[in-house]
Every structure is written in structure tokens, then in C-alpha cells.
Amino acid sequence: MHETVIAESLLAAISQEAAKQSAKPIAAKISCGTFNTVNDEILRFAFTAAAKGTPCENVKLQIEHKPIQGQCQKCKQNFDVESPDKRCPHCGSGDFQLLPDAPLVLEEIEFE
Template sequence: MHEMSLMGGVFEVIEQTLSLHEVKRVLQVKLKVGELTNAEPDALDMAFEAYSKDTICEGAELIIERVPVRAQCRSCQHVFAVKTMFFLCPNCQNTGIEVIQGEELLLESLEVE
């Protein structure tokens, strides 16, 4: 379950961020999770609960926004949504593409008290 290691990285960022501020508790954590991370929302929820236990994040709401895969063709520069794992430019049929969205795991915001 790689979601535990992903959440470990998220909590490192949360701890660094919270160390700069006086916070009583965290109410909400928003994450952007790219589809190519293969992270399952339910598994992320479980990992969040495990990491937040006995911390100021315990009981916080976890909001996960899934980020679809988008790519750009290196040949014609066309930007498009990737619908399947067969990466092919729908404009020129070139296979030389660059993924520009969908690989991220981003702590978007924290709501704190």
C-alpha cells in the first residue's frame, strides 16, 4: 500500500508548514492527487487517519481532488486529456508526448484553528 508512504510525505510538509505558525488544531486538509499516482482515495483516507492519530491533525477532514492526466505533444504542441494509458496525440497521432498534469501529489491547503 504505497498510500502510506505518500501520506508520510504529505505529513512531512504539514509538519514543516505548521512549525512556522501557532496552530491549535487542523480542521481540514486539501490534497490534489494526480491519477497517475495510482493512489486510491479510500487508502489515502486510512493512511491519513493513521498519521493524524494523536496529532493536531486528528479529526481533521481530508478532501481529495483527483487531477486528470493531461499531456502535450512534442511534435505539434497540442495539449489534450489522456483518456487511456495509450499516449497518442489525437491531433497528429505522434507518440512523443510529455505528461503535464496528473502525476502530482500536492498539499493544496490547510484550514486551521
């Protein structure tokens, strides 16, 4: 349920930009990494609740998930890691090093 804090921070960031642009925001695109453990449904629900009665009411969220990547310690190629059991799709090795996870980012706002 940390999505409520994320929703409030996101609302603040969109509101700030909207005030700067003097325009009404209608959609926002965000991206997040695996380890931000964002649940889309909860984030949308929390954002709707937080934005009610503000100029950001009705802003549609587009949420992109960037899977965490690992680097194979044998052939040095990068690949998505869905579970700790993952093996390198290039050489089959199970020895990988996780690369830094993508942060939570407000990528783009669409204005009316």
C-alpha cells in the same frame, strides 16, 4: 499501498506548518497526477491511522486528481489522456506525446 508513505509525509508537512502557525489544522487540500496512482480511500485511511493522537487528528483531506495530458503531434493541441487508445479530440490523430505528470502537492491547509 504506497499511500502509507504518502500519508506519513503529508502528516509531517501539515504538522510542521501547524507548529509554525501555532494553530489547529482542520482540513488540507492536496493535488496529484495520474501517475502518482493515489487511491483516495486508502490515502484517507492511512492518514487517519497515522494522525491518530496528534494535533492533525480529524484533519479532512480534499484530494484533487490532475489527469495526465498529451500533446497531439499533428495539431499540437493538449488534451487529457485516459488510456493509450486515446485519440485527439480536435483532429482525431492517435499520435500524441505525454506531457510531464503533475507531482503530489500539499496545496493548502485550513486552520481553526
